[in-house]
Every structure is written in structure tokens, then in C-alpha cells.
Amino acid sequence: MPMNSxxxxxxxxxxxxxxxxxxxxxxxxxxxxxxxxxxxxxGGFQGGSVLATLLVARYVVSPREDINSEELxxxxxxxLALILVAPAVVxxxxxxxxxxxxxxxxxxxxxLLIGVQVGFGVGVAVLxxxxxxxxxKTWRL
Amino acid sequence: MRYFLSALLVLTVFAGVTAVGTxxxxxxxxxxxxxxxxxxxxxxxxxxxxxxxxxxxxxxxTMFEALILLTAxxxxxxxxxxxxxxxxxxx
Numbered sequence: 150m151p152m153n154s155x156x157x158x159x160x161x162x163x164x165x166x167x168x169x170x171x172x173x174x175x176x177x178x179x180x181x182x183x184x185x186x187x188x189x190x191x192g193g194f195q196g197g198s199v200l201a202t203l204l205v206a207r208y209v210v211s212p213r214e215d216i217n218s219e220e221l222x223x224x225x226x227x228x229l230a231l232i233l234v235a236p237a238v239v240x241x242x243x244x245x246x247x248x249x250x251x252x253x254x255x256x257x258x259x260x261l262l263i264g265v266q267v268g269f270g271v272g273v274a275v276l277x278x279x280x281x282x283x284x285x286k287t288w289r290l
Numbered sequence: 291m292r293y294f295l296s297a298l299l300v301l302t303v304f305a306g307v308t309a310v311g312t313x314x315x316x317x318x319x320x321x322x323x324x325x326x327x328x329x330x331x332x333x334x335x336x337x338x339x340x341x342x343x344x345x346x347x348x349x350x351x352t353m354f355e356a357l358i359l360l361t362a363x364x365x366x367x368x369x370x371x372x373x374x375x376x377x378x379x380x381x
Contacts, residue, residue, distance in 0.1 A: 187337055187341045190340035236353065240346065253335045
């Protein structure tokens, strides 16, 4: 079962304070890796994984099941559709070839889309497994 | 005997494939490698060849890689019960 409020009071205060302190830095690192993607190898996938650790950290501090993973999955699908549409509109018809000015913009936007999509996707996966494990009834299946 | 024969078959196929692979090695001209490392910055405005390959030269690869994540999540949603279902089954 997800923990109730009396269990939450027994959570380590050290963990809560440290993760609360690190939270904005994790967000910052994730978006830094994503937006720096075309200067470094990769970018989108790695940054998305860093963003997904936000959800993991939140689960470690308060394992309550109040994040709707359906909602996260819907956002992931929207971003995935954009990932499929953007190259089909911009890259494959050859606009990048004719307009060299939009090349860096295209790279940044694609990195951002891939990063957010991977962040939502890995987040859904982690939460799903975490609460499946957290119920403690897996052996009955 | 059957186990021995099947193990022999697997080993023979493995040895055969390895032998064919090592005997017929062809060294191709590294023309794509040379092209990409020389012209990726002019072609794509990326400052890193790997980013250029991922987002321009091999865009299909990245698209289907993103689809793999969706497939994994759909499989997980199909086969993992939610905690609500587990609670209902418990009662």
C-alpha cells in the first residue's frame, strides 16, 4: 500500500531536506543537457533521463500515489507526435537545405521535444514499477 | 543424445557463421565517415558530429527509437496491474 500520513512522519528528515535542496538543480541540469544538445553528443535522451529523476526523487521523499500516470502518458504521446511531425514537415521536404538559418533552431527544438518526451516516458515507467512494487502484493499474482 | 545433437548443431552453426564472417571480411572505403566528419557542421549547423547524425543524417533512427519507448510503456500498461486493481483483488 502507499504510505499513509503516519508513515510519512517517519520519513527521514535528512532525505527530505537534501532532496528539496537538490530539486531545482536537477531540473536545471536536465534542461542544461537538453538545450546544450547540439554542442555535445546526444542531448535529448540523456537530458530526459535526468528530468525523469525528478519523479524518482519525489517518490523517494513521499511515496504517495497522487501523480496520475495516465496524464503523464498523454503528454508523452503528444510530444512523441510532435517528434514524428517536426522532421516530416521541416527536415524531409528539404527546408533545412534551402534555409540554413533555421538549422540551429531545428536542432534545439528537436532536442527539447525528445528530452521532454523521454522525461515523461521514463517517469511513467518508473512510477508504474515503483507503485507496483510498493503495494507489496506481487507474490499473490 | 538429443541434447548432445542440439548442442552440436548450435556449435556448428556458430563456428560456421564465425568462419564465414572472418574469411570474407571486406574493407570498404570510409567515404561516409570522411564525408560526415568533414561536412557535418556545414550541413547541419550542429557543433558535434554525433548530434548531427542523430538529428539530421539518421533522423529515422531517432524517430523509431522514440517509438520504442512508447511501445515499452504500452506493454507495461497492458501487463502490470495498477495498485487499484491489486487492492480490489485483495479484498
